[in-house]
Amino acid sequence: MSTGENRRVGQVKEITSLTNPIVKDIRALAMKKFRDQQNAFMAEGLKLVIDALDLGWTIRTLVFGKSQRGNQAVEKVAARAVAAGALVLEVSEKVLGAITRRDNPQMVLGVFEQRWTTLKQIRPADGDLWVALDRVRDPGNLGTILRTVDAVGAKGVILVGDTTDPFSVETVRATMGSVFAVPVAKAGVDAFLAWRKTTDARFIGTHLKGSVDYRTVDYARGAVVLVMGNEQQGLPDALADACDALIRIPQAGRADSLNLAVATGVALYEMRRHALPSVGREEQ
Structure with a gap:
């Protein structure tokens, strides 16, 4: 070159x-x-x-x-x-x-x-939060998720399967610089599931059929890997079955689902709520 x-x-x-x-x-x-x-x-x-x-x-x-x-x-x-x-x-x-x-x-x-993290390097410790994205297709979604992961202080992103490129021009633009601050790993489904067996982290997936309201889970205990499905198809059975819990985000309107980046952001902020500083707190 x-x-x-x-x-x-x-x-x-x-x-x-x-x-x-x-x-x-x-x-x-x-x-x-x-x-x-x-x-x-x-x-x-x-x-x-x-x-x-x-x-x-x-x-x-x-x-x-x-x-x-x-x-x-x-x-x-x-x-x-x-x-x-x-x-x-x-x-x-x-x-x-x-x-x-x-x-x-x-x-x-x-x-x-380019800089990549490997699955072997990821050893979630108590309080750590990672995001696993299954076959994310839209570079704007991926860039927004990387920016949100950075904002909430999560540890990084694992791309599972055939995903869009985190280093595409569109994705990098959408990250607003967070691409440089957020470790990114990539793996096939089999490698991801094998890695899942090597960690004590809780795997929590979002699913339309999830039985647990996302606001009712205690995320402060241990390490957590948030597993998000593809924009069109959601979580495949192989990944859903590997989760310790499947959560859902209730909706009051007519829409039956949220945009992937929005849903990831909603879940991340709830998961990190205990760790984020309060804004506008009055001094005692």
Whole structure:
């Protein structure tokens, strides 16, 4: 990949052509096949790039718009990227728009190495909360769930089966930077069920046929893995049968189900209610 080859520490290049091979390689990261080949992905926005660097993610390429020359915050990030051995590109807004496929692109973006957690590394301790997602299809849902997991202080996400890519442009955008803070693992159903036997965590699934109101369960005891089903089909029998309890979220209106990200958020906030700080509490 051109963004990772022939790189010198301290190298800054100015690019104005859409046909530049480095630009072509970065644009290709919109495709999962290329992301997998290069073990890389793109994150847009100065804040996301700073978050990633602060959390120790490996940056390969930093791209910023020519209009940002003289912006102290951008120049500081560029210096950090150069020091980390990354290629730094100063480009026209036309090139930025082509890379991001947006009319009003962010003026800073970074190309980072992917980072995965393995099931063997996940050993839920007392009070830990993980989310397992079965065949999640929508990148917006996955990104929103990663952001919510980050917000409530849960430990991470396990992707089960054939899921959407957490490092797609759409998912990363939806995480608003939480992709850099939330560990993500992926596993087939069989591997996930085998791992389930190695942990003492309680597995709690949401299910339309769940017999337990989600508000009545004591989540403060031990570690918990919240198991969420696919957007269209819900939890398959193999995963539902592996759960210690199946909960339901009551609904008073005509809708018979909630959006996956919404349902996950509702359950997560209830599960973490005892651990979240109170807002607006008066001092005694």
